[in-house]
């Protein structure tokens with residue numbers, strides 16, 4: 001197994017708060033890693049650091065062995081990492097297909113102007129995450145939370161990533177929507193996608209992951225198989241309040 | 243994706259050109275002179291709209307851009323006796339370069355501060371034109387007696403209309419591409435655009451360059467039309483608001499909207515002149531703009547399509563959405 005993403009002693013301070021504290025972990029190609037931790041543990045912050053939306057205070061982040069800490073967000077995305085947001089961030093005045101279109105856009109002004117968008121692929125991505133053709137032209141205000149998460153996923157997939165960071169994918173979804181989302185992630189896993197998944201819904205998360213890293217107050221407390229990590233005393237104390 | 247040039251849209255553009263070209267046969271010189279003013283205002287409003295209407299980075303500095311264009315052109319032509327064929331392109335180039343040097347750092351800051359910083363630029367250049375090298379800028383009095391491109395209301399009408407038409411059509415076609423989508427998306431959620439792997443700074447810079455190009459063209463040609471410039475009028479807060487209000491009441495992000503807005507505003511101001519001679523006129527249009535903006539935030543242009551669709555018995559609300567994104571139906 002080859003390591004695709006490598007965090008080494010990553011620290012992030014916001015003023016006086018240390019959100020991430022000397023955290024290190026690896027993600028292997030094709031695996032699915034759960035990132036566990038109570039509210040405020042620093043999970044979302046780690047995603048922002050990996051994406052370059054925030055810069056770490058110290059430590060290194062490597063993608064396929066190369067340091068990416070100096071790269072801007074768009075470069076990291078073009079190198080194959082992409083994320084979803086805990087709070088979905090659709091383009092409110094664009095419909096489902098147009099949202100996906102922005103996700104598929106090349107990072108070249110000339111290509112934006114001269115090359116047409118691939119409507120077939122847009123529709124395929126929309127279908128893929130479970131939109132029906134009559135939902136193509138709906139705007140985000142007409143969509144449920146489940147639909148917004150689907151859209152978020154489709155837009156992320158549109159950037160053609162190898163590694164996807166999913167933040168609270170199941171939050172706010174109905175039972176049926178959770179099932180559909182799980183199904184979709186299963187399929188993507190089979191296709192070889194690498195995942196880092198954050199979710200408070202442990203029961204839905206468990207069948208989707210190979211491994212887990214648990215953290216609290218920004219540092220790691222356990223790493224290993226999902227079951228072992230969940231059995232860890234410190235994890236139970238901090239995460240489950242036992 | 244929709245085709246950029248649909249038969250219907252091309253026909254509408256042609257119809258627009260034909261109607262506007264017929265006006266000099268029907269109207270008097272006074273009317274044409276007002277139209278010319280409106281065309282220049284439309285150019286500025288479109289320039290503002292490409293940057294601010296789309297990306298949400300509200301520029302309060304457009305008079306500053308127009309100012310560079312007019313001053314550079316006027317100085318080159320009047321003080322250095324350059325021919326028009328050199329003074330105009332150089333003036334436009336100066337707008338793009340000068341604007342970029344000052345705006346570029348500002349494009350990295352957040353929207354609200356952007357507005358403030360650009361406002362400061364306008365004030366800055368106002369002060370500078372009066373103090374630095376008044377032998378060139380003409381100080382507080384400005385410059386007059388600048389060579390004109392062509393004479394007579396009719397010729398100037400066609401010239402300014404042609405300029406506006408070419409600019410409008412080019413911008414419209416450009417904004418119908420994915421670039422237009424991307425710029426609008428920045429206005430909705432810049433972080434998410436970055437999250438799609440797009441370098442938003444590069445996009446904003448491009449939008450800015452286009453905006454400066456258009457403002458520069460407007461400035462350079464208008465100074466040759468009016469034959470004079472005065473810093474008091476150019477760097478006037480009323481001029482700034484006229485540009486912005488024209489873009490907003492017409493319908494931001496639509497290209498056609500700012501044109502309609504500019505015509506509407508110019509004629510409104512002209513016909514109010516007999517009754518309200520002073521600057522109070524600006525209050526009136528302020529109120530009109532506010533009312534329109536409160537009740538119809540998508541502007542006159544969207545109202546126009548609603549009426550058209552009512553007429554045809556179609557559902558109007560679907561149109562409003564698509565106009566805000568696609569620029570035009």
Ligand SMILES: Nc1ncnc2c1ncn2[C@@H]1O[C@H](COP(=O)(O)OP(=O)(O)OP(=O)(O)O)[C@@H](O)[C@H]1O
Pocket residue numbers: 014017018019037038039040041042043044045046086
């Ligand atoms: N931009 C920011 N500025 C200041 N502090 C921040 C910022 N972002 C996060 N923090 C702080 O960093 C810590 C970690 O936050 P983070 O959002 O990463 O936690 P989380 O594990 O994702 O929590 P949750 O499960 O609630 O989503 C918190 O104390 C939070 O208040």
Ligand SMILES: [Mg+2]
Pocket residue numbers: 043044045086167
């Ligand atoms: Mg979080």
